Amino acid sequence: MSKQYEMVIGLEVHVELATKTKIFCGCSTAFGGEPNTHTCPVCTGMPGSLPVLNKQVLEYAIAVGLATNCEITRNCKFDRKNYFYPDNPQNYQISQLYLPICRNGHVDIETENGIKSVRIHEIHMEEDAGKLIHDDWYDASLVDYNRSGVPLIEIVSEPDMRSAEEVIAYLETLRNTIQYLGASDCKLNEGSMRADVNLSVREVGSETFGTRTEMKNLNSFHSIMHAIKGESERQIDLLESGESVIQETRRWDDTKECSYAMRSKEDAQDYRYFPDPDLVPISVSDELIESILAKQPEMRLEKKKRYKEEFDIPEYDINIITNSKHLADLFEETVSLGAQPKKVSNWIMGETLKLLKEKEMDPEDISFSASHLADLIKMTDAKEINSTVAKEVFEKIFFEDVDPKAYVEEKGLKTENNEDLLLEVAKRVIEANPQSVTDYKSGKEKAIGFLVGQSMRELKGKADPVAVTEMLKKLMS
Ligand code: ADP
Ligand code: MG
Ligand code: ZN
Numbered sequence: 001m002s003k004q005y006e007m008v009i010g011l012e013v014h015v016e017l018a019t020k021t022k023i024f025c026g027c028s029t030a031f032g033g034e035p036n037t038h039t040c041p042v043c044t045g046m047p048g049s050l051p052v053l054n055k056q057v058l059e060y061a062i063a064v065g066l067a068t069n070c071e072i073t074r075n076c077k078f079d080r081k082n083y084f085y086p087d088n089p090q091n092y093q094i095s096q097l098y099l100p101i102c103r104n105g106h107v108d109i110e111t112e113n114g115i116k117s118v119r120i121h122e123i124h125m126e127e128d129a130g131k132l133i134h135d136d137w138y139d140a141s142l143v144d145y146n147r148s149g150v151p152l153i154e155i156v157s158e159p160d161m162r163s164a165e166e167v168i169a170y171l172e173t174l175r176n177t178i179q180y181l182g183a184s185d186c187k188l189n190e191g192s193m194r195a196d197v198n199l200s201v202r203e204v205g206s207e208t209f210g211t212r213t214e215m216k217n218l219n220s221f222h223s224i225m226h227a228i229k230g231e232s233e234r235q236i237d238l239l240e241s242g243e244s245v246i247q248e249t250r251r252w253d254d255t256k257e258c259s260y261a262m263r264s265k266e267d268a269q270d271y272r273y274f275p276d277p278d279l280v281p282i283s284v285s286d287e288l289i290e291s292i293l294a295k296q297p298e299m300r301l302e303k304k305k306r307y308k309e310e311f312d313i314p315e316y317d318i319n320i321i322t323n324s325k326h327l328a329d330l331f332e333e334t335v336s337l338g339a340q341p342k343k344v345s346n347w348i349m350g351e352t353l354k355l356l357k358e359k360e361m362d363p364e365d366i367s368f369s370a371s372h373l374a375d376l377i378k379m380t381d382a383k384e385i386n387s388t389v390a391k392e393v394f395e396k397i398f399f400e401d402v403d404p405k406a407y408v409e410e411k412g413l414k415t416e417n418n419e420d421l422l423l424e425v426a427k428r429v430i431e432a433n434p435q436s437v438t439d440y441k442s443g444k445e446k447a448i449g450f451l452v453g454q455s456m457r458e459l460k461g462k463a464d465p466v467a468v469t470e471m472l473k474k475l476m477s
Contacts, residue, residue: 003240004204007232008212009167009197010159013174014152015184016128016192017060023127023151024051024094024279031190035144043127043149045089050278053078058101058153058282060183061125063292064153065102067177067299068120072289076101077281078125081271086143087129095154097273100124101282104141107157107177109169118170119158126152153183159198159209164228168221169446171195172323179325185364188219197227200245201235210235211245215252215259227252287296303328317349324363327352333370339377347373351394368401376404386464389413416463422455426471429454441477450470 022029041049065072076099080092105120130148134141155174161167175186175193179418186193200212215231218224230252235245248257298306300322307318321327327348334344356363376397380390385408393413396402408414416422428439430450439447448469455468 003234003235005201005232005239006162006204007228008159008200008202009163009228010212011155011157011161011167011170012192012196012198012214013157013171014128014196015064015155015178015318016185017057017151017153017156018182018184019054019056019060019151021054022123022149022151023054023057029150031192033146035142035146038146041147043089044145045091045148051176051276053279053282054124054151058126058284059288059292060151061101061123061153061282062289063181063296064178064183065105065123065156066289066293066296067181068102068105068107068123068155068174070102070105070120070123072284073099073101073103074284075099075281076284077275078279079273080276081126081273083271085129086141087132087148089130089145092130093127093278094276095126096124098275101284107170107173109166111169116160116166118160118166121156121158123153123155126154128152136310137334158467159200159212164225167197167224167228167455171221171224173300176323176325179364180297180299182297182325187362187364188221189362191219193222194219197224197231199228199231199235201232201239210239211247213245213247213259214249216249216262217254219254223252223254224309226254227259230257234259245408260435311335311345311404312346313341317345319347320353321345325362326366328371330366330373334374334377337371337374339374340381343377343381344373347377347394352398353389355395355398363467366398369395372397372401372404379404379408383464384408384414384416386415389415413462416459417467421459421473422463422468422471425455425458426451426468426475429458430472430475437476 004345016029019029021027022043025040027040028038030038042051062072076096078094078099081095082092083098084091100122102123103121106117107114107120108117128147128150130143130145132141132143157170161170170253178184178186184192188194195218197215197218198212199215200210202208202210213231213235215227218227226366231250238245246261248264249262251262252259303322304318307313307322308315321331331341331344331348335341352366355361356366376390376393379385380387385393389408393402393404393407396407397404433451433454436447436450440451451472452465452469455472456463456465459468
């Protein structure tokens with residue numbers, strides 16, 4: 001009988017904080033921009049320049065720590081992590097090793113066996129590196145320091161996860177917690193949230209951990225799931241054939257669906273950490289913690305509870321809507337503008353999710369305004385437009401945030417409510433289609449569908465199909 005294995009997984013998650021300026025200088029953190037335009041002597045590591053901590057970074061880090069049940073380190077400091085690589089202009093990264101800002105927390109995740117607590121070892125603050133662009137044409141590597149000095153927090157979990165599903169649940173919980181706090185948009189595909197997966201396998205029942213590898217370059221939940229599956233199988237195969245797993249950093253190749261060794265794992269001592277002498281130690285006051293606690297928003301679990309009490313919408317909808325701060329805000333704002341909750345939820349769960357999926361967009365990318373959705377719902381309720389037109393207008397709102405009132409007016413999409421016109425069209429259609437009329441009168445209910453379709457066509461789709469059906473029935477009775 002073959003042996004039973006289980007996986008042991010711990011994550012190191014980097015999150016780019018949503019500050020306007022970098023961690024130690026006043027340069028912009030905006031994504032993109034011409035290379036090396038968001039730079040200054042500090043973030044390009046010029047000799048003699050001095051870093052100054054951006055207070056907002058500290059506040060976001062503490063907010064995330066409090067929301068993940070961490071202890072806040074009252075006296076903390078920064079350390080230099082020394083390594084030589086061209087994306088790192090100082091030849092060291094300013095990070096925290098000895099006294100990270102948050103420690104000993106936990107995140108509760110929902111699994112198929114109920115709530116499980118994943119412990120957080122620490123959260124530390126650090127700066128991001130620049131970006132290397134390898135240009136084959138010129139046979140050269142170019143560097144862009146716009147990202148250098150963008151603030152990051154690194155959230156290090158204990159090796160508490162046992163399956164890919166638990167990893168995804170943990171990441172989703174972290175992501176929506178941080179999004180709710182407004183501390184980051186946490187987009188995996190743009191790199192504002194990046195997860196390194198540490199994975200080992202062991203025989204079920206074993207008390208000790210196996211040797212782990214660390215996988216980098218995972219930029220979607222899809223690739224994380226696949227990487228975990230691929231790497232656990234690779235490790236089990238090694239053990240089964242009597243070989244051993246080597247502790248190393250591996251790179252996941254999403255297209256080839258396999259990982260390959262990048263470098264052997266380095267230890268803390270390889271980085272020759274030492275306290276950064278250019279930055280003063282940080283002392284976190286009670287007042288600071290209290291002011292951050294006072295600003296903590298309603299988190300997802302509380303929101304879910306409140307939605308259940310306040311709105312008559314299915315639990316399934318509540319789960320999806322509250323999983324994204326942006327969707328939840330959109331929902332609440334639209335409802336506050338007078339639209340019926342169930343209808344708002346239908347537009348979100350239906351057309352919105354459909355278009356997001358089609359365009360491979362994240363809910364955080366939605367840019368239309370709640371007031372336009374509210375107006376659309378009101379226009380449908382008032383039967384000013386029919387449901388087919390409403391869907392067409394919604395697409396315009398979704399992509400271009402058009403004002404539905406103006407758009408419907410301009411394109412002449414208003415429902416034709418003119419009774420005389422409906423009567424005239426219905427009469428004409430009945431006259432032109434005697435066979436359908438006979439069929440209908442002889443009991444073939446379905447035959448009316450054809451007559452409705454013909455009438456709608458004559459009315460250029462702008463009538464209320466219910467009203468048209470009634471008119472036809474009246475004439476044929
Ligand atoms: P290092 O300092 O070498 O990076 P850490 O102890 O900080 O190592 O652990 C890094 C990550 O690896 C943590 O998220 C931790 O939970 C995880 N980890 C540690 N040991 C194992 C193991 N045997 N199997 C899986 N994950 C592990
Ligand atoms: Mg580590
Ligand atoms: Zn700068």
